[in-house]
Amino acid sequence: MSVSTIPWNHFGPHHFYPEKQKANSYYQNILPSTFLPPRGHSRPVYPGPNMSHSSNMNALSPDEMERFQKLSNEFEADVPGPLVSPKQSSHSIAMEYANADPTFATKTNALSISHPMTRVMKGDGNCGWRAVAFGYFETLFNLRDTLRVQRERERIKSLSTLLDQVGQQEELYEIFVDATEEVFAQTLAAIQNVEQDETFLVNAFNDDYGSSAVITHFRLLTSAWMKLNPLRYQAFLSLPLDSYCGSRIETVRTEIDEVGLQALVDGVIEGAGFGVEILYLDRSEGDAVTPHQLSPIRPSEATIRLLYRPGHYDLLYRAELPAVNMAPVVNFQYGMTTSYTPWDQGALSFDISPHLMSIPNLTADPAFGGMGGPMSPMQSHSHAPMPPVSPAPLSSYRVSPPQEMYQSPMQSHAPMPPVSSPPPVLPSAPPPMTVLPSRSSDGPQIRLNPLVMKPNLSHSLPVTTPFKNSSPYNQAHFQNSDFEPIHYAPNEHRR
Amino acid sequence: MSQKRIAKELAELTESPPEGITVELADEANLYEWKVYMDGPEGSPYQKGKFLVKLSLPTGYPFKPPTVSFATRIYHPNITNDEKGSMCLGMLRADEWKPSSKISAVLQFARQLLSEPMPDDAIEGRIADQYNNDNNRYREIAREWTRKHAMAE
Numbered sequence: 151m152s153v154s155t156i157p158w159n160h161f162g163p164h165h166f167y168p169e170k171q172k173a174n175s176y177y178q179n180i181l182p183s184t185f186l187p188p189r190g191h192s193r194p195v196y197p198g199p200n201m202s203h204s205s206n207m208n209a210l211s212p213d214e215m216e217r218f219q220k221l222s223n224e225f226e227a228d229v230p231g232p233l234v235s236p237k238q239s240s241h242s243i244a245m246e247y248a249n250a251d252p253t254f255a256t257k258t259n260a261l262s263i264s265h266p267m268t269r270v271m272k273g274d275g276n277c278g279w280r281a282v283a284f285g286y287f288e289t290l291f292n293l294r295d296t297l298r299v300q301r302e303r304e305r306i307k308s309l310s311t312l313l314d315q316v317g318q319q320e321e322l323y324e325i326f327v328d329a330t331e332e333v334f335a336q337t338l339a340a341i342q343n344v345e346q347d348e349t350f351l352v353n354a355f356n357d358d359y360g361s362s363a364v365i366t367h368f369r370l371l372t373s374a375w376m377k378l379n380p381l382r383y384q385a386f387l388s389l390p391l392d393s394y395c396g397s398r399i400e401t402v403r404t405e406i407d408e409v410g411l412q413a414l415v416d417g418v419i420e421g422a423g424f425g426v427e428i429l430y431l432d433r434s435e436g437d438a439v440t441p442h443q444l445s446p447i448r449p450s451e452a453t454i455r456l457l458y459r460p461g462h463y464d465l466l467y468r469a470e471l472p473a474v475n476m477a478p479v480v481n482f483q484y485g486m487t488t489s490y491t492p493w494d495q496g497a498l499s500f501d502i503s504p505h506l507m508s509i510p511n512l513t514a515d516p517a518f519g520g521m522g523g524p525m526s527p528m529q530s531h532s533h534a535p536m537p538p539v540s541p542a543p544l545s546s547y548r549v550s551p552p553q554e555m556y557q558s559p560m561q562s563h564a565p566m567p568p569v570s571s572p573p574p575v576l577p578s579a580p581p582p583m584t585v586l587p588s589r590s591s592d593g594p595q596i597r598l599n600p601l602v603m604k605p606n607l608s609h610s611l612p613v614t615t616p617f618k619n620s621s622p623y624n625q626a627h628f629q630n631s632d633f634e635p636i637h638y639a640p641n642e643h644r645r
Numbered sequence: 646m647s648q649k650r651i652a653k654e655l656a657e658l659t660e661s662p663p664e665g666i667t668v669e670l671a672d673e674a675n676l677y678e679w680k681v682y683m684d685g686p687e688g689s690p691y692q693k694g695k696f697l698v699k700l701s702l703p704t705g706y707p708f709k710p711p712t713v714s715f716a717t718r719i720y721h722p723n724i725t726n727d728e729k730g731s732m733c734l735g736m737l738r739a740d741e742w743k744p745s746s747k748i749s750a751v752l753q754f755a756r757q758l759l760s761e762p763m764p765d766d767a768i769e770g771r772i773a774d775q776y777n778n779d780n781n782r783y784r785e786i787a788r789e790w791t792r793k794h795a796m797a798e
Contacts, residue, residue: 152768206652212770318745319747321650321653321654321657322650322654322707322747324650325647325649325707326744358705359647359705359708361706362705362708362744364745366707366708366745370745371673394744397741400743400744400745401738401740401741401742401743402708402739402742402743402744406741486722544779633784
């Protein structure tokens with residue numbers, strides 16, 4: 151690859167370093183063009199001084215050759231910026247392409263709306279690996295499920311048997327496993343400490359040594375996985391699988407390619423139940439980036455999204471739909487049904503989330519006695535002298551006697567003690583609310599926690615949707631017996 | 646973390662050293678600088694020589710490769726023919742290095758290179774030419790250098 155053959159727009163107007171290839175072309179800029187033999191791919195083998203007798207080597211003395219050889223051996227692209235950036239607006243991507251090819255401009259503009267946030271990976275030869283590894287831990291953290299973190303920690307640790315099977319020695323790989331363990335421990339601690347955001351993870355991945363170790367761990371697992379499943383990958387490789395793994399996967403600075411990425415997802419990530427989606431930003435037809443699913447797992451909130459531009463990977467974050475923010479409100483109203491069909495476990499990666507699974511019980515539900523819980527400020531007794539004009543619907547469900555509200559088959563303890571709070575609020579209860587409890591017993595058996603909703607759920611709802619397009623925040627919905635929340639259906643939006 | 650691994654590798658190399666290789670720390674307090682004594686392989690012009698090789702581990706080890714240099718002068722196409730005695734090829738190159746490679750393998754690779762030079766990847770082009778075109782002369786000089794520098798005692 152010589153500089154002149156790179157399409158002008160190959161890397162977009164704002165040059166992200168396309169890893170090794172870029173390093174090559176930099177070197178080629180220094181040297182006379184006749185100096186380098188045409189070369190197909192990225193392995194930077196530079197002619198050594200011993201070639202000084204060949205005909206086109208006259209331009210440089212052996213000393214100079216040696217100097218260049220040294221430069222080339224020590225070359226590291228000087229890329230500014232952290233290994234992993236904080237989340238930032240993906241408007242920056244649109245800005246980069248504002249004056250570029252209209253295809254890019256259109257796609258990046260659309261991208262900044264559909265995926266308003268991005269996270270930039272340093273283009274040092276590991277960006278794809280780092281994006282997936284970081285995205286994996288970030289997704290895990292965002293689920294806020296300590297059980298799940300522990301389960302993942304055990305799963306990843308158990309993958310060491312793959313390393314043993316392909317002859318890696320434990321005393322050589324254990325420090326990489328330790329580094330990954332450390333990030334799991336930090337993730338666990340962050341969830342337990344109810345940390346606001348993933349800053350701890352950004353810091354962890356910006357530690358050069360720890361970051362390299364986790365990436366090396368994932369690289370080795372990927373390599374072992376490929377060696378143990380050669381039939382799945384060999385056909386896509388231009389060299390024998392063992393050499394491919396040795397020269398592309400197990401090395402330190404070789405960027406991931408499509409086959410490697412697929413193997414990383416297959417062997418390491420998919421077991422977590424996370425989806426992985428790549429969004430290709432290229433000059434292909436269309437006015438949006440082209441998505442591609444790397445795993446059979448349905449896109450869900452537990453999906454790692456990668457933005458791919460030739461030679462570079464970053465992370466992307468989709469727009470959050472308001473329905474997600476409604477979760478607590480919807481749960482209190484409609485998550486309470488006496489029986490419901492179990493949902494498809496395979497389709498839900500967070501099926502054992504204790505938070506979600508505990509919803510039907512809702513023992514912390516302030517409606518059942520005003521004890522703690524996320525809504526407690528609103529429900530606490532200090533709010534008892536609530537003015538009658540306050541938005542009644544939200545609190546009004548407290549007026550219903552608890553036994554009418556919800557009786558879980560799993561609920562073993564005696565009927566809830568009488569609610570102590572109703573009296574002050576009771577007068578403000580609007581008439582429609584007296585209808586609601588009966589709905590939960592003989593009405594449609596629905597379970598409208600938007601986090602566990604399936605797109606086809608609406609088909610089973612024999613209710614009309616008069617408020618469908620109104621603001622989900624309009625609390626008047628709750629007074630309407632025919633209310634149906636807006637459905638969170640990601641697929642319809644993005645395809 | 647790197648210290649943990651280096652210590653283990655050093656222990657293994659000390660307990661069961663590969664053939665013709667012994668290692669020790671240059672300074673007991675510093676895990677990152679090693680002294681390696683390498684016997685010239687039999688059948689090579691370096692036979693009967695004992696070469697002092699310095700192995701330095703970067704702080705980024707194992708994500709960066711060790712560097713290997715011959716403190717004992719040696720006549721070889723892949724080792725710089727100066728007081729530095731640098732050697733940088735194959736698995737020792739930063740872009741070919743694998744963090745799962747071990748120091749023992751590096752040292753065996755270096756010793757193997759004494760038996761089988763790689764003239765196509767040479768750092769001393771003149772010696773490589775001689776190795777290819779006048780092998781007897783190459784062996785003669787290499788033996789002479791071995792007697793002169795590597796068999797002092």
